[in-house]
Amino acid sequence: DVVMTQSPLSLPVTLGQPASISCRSSQSLIYSDGISYLSWFQQRPGQSPRRLIYKVSNRDSGVPDRFSGSGSGTDFTLKISRVEAEDVGVYYCMQGTHWPYTFGQGTKLEIK
Amino acid sequence: QVQLMQSGAEVKKPGASVKVSCRASGYTFTDYYIHWVRQAPGQGLEWMGWINPNSGGTNFAQTFEGRVTLTRDSSISTAYMELPTLTFDDTAVYYCAREGLNSIDYWGQGTLVTVSS
Numbered sequence: 110d111v112v113m114t115q116s117p118l119s120l121p122v123t124l125g126q127p128a129s130i131s132c133r134s135s136q137s138l139i140y141s142d143g144i145s146y147l148s149w150f151q152q153r154p155g156q157s158p159r160r161l162i163y164k165v166s167n168r169d170s171g172v173p174d175r176f177s178g179s180g181s182g183t184d185f186t187l188k189i190s191r192v193e194a195e196d197v198g199v200y201y202c203m204q205g206t207h208w209p210y211t212f213g214q215g216t217k218l219e220i221k
Numbered sequence: 222q223v224q225l226m227q228s229g230a231e232v233k234k235p236g237a238s239v240k241v242s243c244r245a246s247g248y249t250f251t252d253y254y255i256h257w258v259r260q261a262p263g264q265g266l267e268w269m270g271w272i273n274p275n276s277g278g279t280n281f282a283q284t285f286e287g288r289v290t291l292t293r294d295s296s297i298s299t300a301y302m303e304l305p306t307l308t309f310d311d312t313a314v315y316y317c318a319r320e321g322l323n324s325i326d327y328w329g330q331g332t333l334v335t336v337s338s
Contacts, residue, residue, distance in 0.1 A: 144323075152266075157316060158316075160324065210325075
């Protein structure tokens with residue numbers, strides 16, 4: 110199975126400051142169609158996960174533009190340009206290129 | 222709008238089985254795979270498997286192969302996840318979710334299954 114490794118696992122951030130989460134895969138996520146199927150999810154406390162980003166850098170409908178995704182191959186990043194209080198939660202990356210789909214361990218974002 | 226409505230919380234004794242339902246609405250049920258994902262208390266997300274609601278075909282993570290049964294009733298747009306012979310380690314929130322572009326785009330609200338003697 111493809112192992113997804115996130116860092117950091119804990120991310121204290123001051124309101125209004127940027128935040129960045131790294132996700133590395135144990136194999137390339139480039140599928141035969143040339144697309145990397147890497148997604149990012151946010152899970153607020155007590156809620157179901159919500160997808161923020163798919164195919165590395167595509168924001169889902171309703172996701173604020175302060176969230177952005179980038180990367181290629183085995184190295185990916187989720188960036189929040191200015192952290193707001195509602196961004197508190199756990200962020201997961203997930204690969205959908207290889208079976209089975211696998212998630213990163215999660216990064217807990219909290220406000221300093 | 223797309224919604225996945227799951228059945229309510231369950232408390233089961235070790236050795237019992239549990240069946241969780243997931244009713245889809247807002248889209249054509251047979252057009253999208255349904256995934257099941259487990260989250261143990263305070264832990265991360267673990268993909269369990271998927272079912273193709275059109276054909277009934279399934280695929281499982283190795284951890285759950287031979288243990289979990291995924292079924293569906295397309296006439297009522299509902300998918301089911303059954304886990305037999307429960308142990309304390311099966312205590313978790315179980316999510317159903319819809320396949321979207323080699324990803325998961327919509328999630329159910331989760332069903333807490335507690336295994337307790």
